[in-house]
Amino acid sequence: MIQLNVECPHCKESLLDKDQKKDGHPAVRLTITHKEKKGHLLLSSLYGSYSQTQPFSIPSGDTVSFFCPWCNVSLMSNTVCDRCSAQMVSMAIAEGGRIQICSRQGCKKHTLEFEDLETELKAFYNVYSTFFKG
Ligand SMILES: [Zn+2]
Numbered sequence: 235m236i237q238l239n240v241e242c243p244h245c246k247e248s249l250l251d252k253d254q255k256k257d258g259h260p261a262v263r264l265t266i267t268h269k270e271k272k273g274h275l276l277l278s279s280l281y282g283s284y285s286q287t288q289p290f291s292i293p294s295g296d297t298v299s300f301f302c303p304w305c306n307v308s309l310m311s312n313t314v315c316d317r318c319s320a321q322m323v324s325m326a327i328a329e330g331g332r333i334q335i336c337s338r339q340g341c342k343k344h345t346l347e348f349e350d351l352e353t354e355l356k357a358f359y360n361v362y363s364t365f366f367k368g
């Protein structure tokens with residue numbers, strides 16, 4: 235599996251928290267809000283891993299709003315999930331490109347887009363075995 239160097243598309247700060255590990259790698263730390271609650275969600279930075287730590291329990295099927303923990307700008311994109319119609323969450327990748335994940339709890343839809351084809355092919359090759367499960 236490849237580790238994604240995820241960063242905020244607005245302030246370009248890294249969203250990886252080196253003090254918080256997931257799958258043995260720095261976790262992706264994001265601010266989330268759900269109803270009146272607010273906290274930090276930790277996601278694995280490995281592409282294809284779904285391990286996460288929630289700050290509070292989120293019922294499966296509910297949608298969550300995502301924000302950058304540094305600049306507090308919303309990470310919600312204009313794209314909607316083609317599986318469940320929830321808004322997608324968009325984050326930049328340091329190498330160029332972006333990853334989008336669905337904001338609905340329990341929906342595993344995610345897309346990875348690279349700016350340059352060579353990087354994309356290399357990454358695609360690396361994640362080939364996990365790519366079609368998601
Ligand atoms: Zn930011």
Ligand SMILES: [Zn+2]
Binds near residue numbers: 315336337338341343
């Ligand atoms: Zn979805």
